[in-house]
Amino acid sequence: MTFDLSRPAPRADAQRSRKRLIEAATSAFAREEAPTLKDIAQDAGVGIGTLFRHFPTREALVEEVYRGELVRLCGRAPVLIRDMPADRALREWMRQWSVFVMTKRGMADSLEALVRSGALTKSETVVLLTEAVDVILDAGRASETLRRDARADDVVAALMGTLIVACSPASSDQAARLLDLLLAGLRVAEHR
Structure with a gap:
């Protein structure tokens, strides 16, 4: 075991402050168009x-x-397949993903700046999403509820396309219908 002695570990109160800031920011970005940093603090x-x-x-x-x-969000995939059939788990995970996207409107400009700067890459997001979807697809293949030829990267691309078209809370009904159509295409014929 090696220890990094170059920087001391953050104090417990500093760790608590950081955690509270992240929780407050998560809540603020989900409910407001552009929360101020002062309000978050x-x-x-x-x-x-x-x-x-x-x-x-x-x-x-x-x-x-x-x-x-x-x-x-991506860590929810194994939990969902443990708790429900794979096809229902996939639909629930897609619902959670759509809520995630729709509640990030207060972060949109900053996320765009992070992507432009290279600090946050679309490929990082796609990799995480693809891994999560693949976990569910594997369970669906094993239970014969989801198509064997379904590819996680194709499902993620379809999800992203859906949420580009219907990405606001006002279009949540349309997003739900589109996700239902996507799932119908992924189910094995006798489970549709």
Whole structure:
């Protein structure tokens, strides 16, 4: 075991402040078009200086929230297939993905800047999504509820296309219908 002695571990209170900031930002970005950093700090119960010590820019905070939420969403795939049949698990995971996308409107400009700068790549997101979908497709193939020829990268591309067309809360009904159509095409014929 090796230890990195170049930087001391963050103090416990600093770790708690960081966690509260991430939680407050996650909530604020989901409910508001453009929450201020001051409001996020206030919601977290810390000063704006504390926010900037942890996240020197708005983009740094957005990146942390986005990555954390994406990892959490992708980590749901194994839980869903444990709790329900693979076809239903896939539909539930697609619903959760659509909610994830629709509630990131307050982060859109910062996410775009992160992609332009290279700090956040679309390929990172696609890899995580593809891995999660593949877990569910594998379970569906094993249970013979989802088509054997279904490819995770194709499903992710279809999901992204769907949510480009219907990406706002106002179009959630259309998104749900499109996701139902996608799932119908993925089910084995006798399970449709």
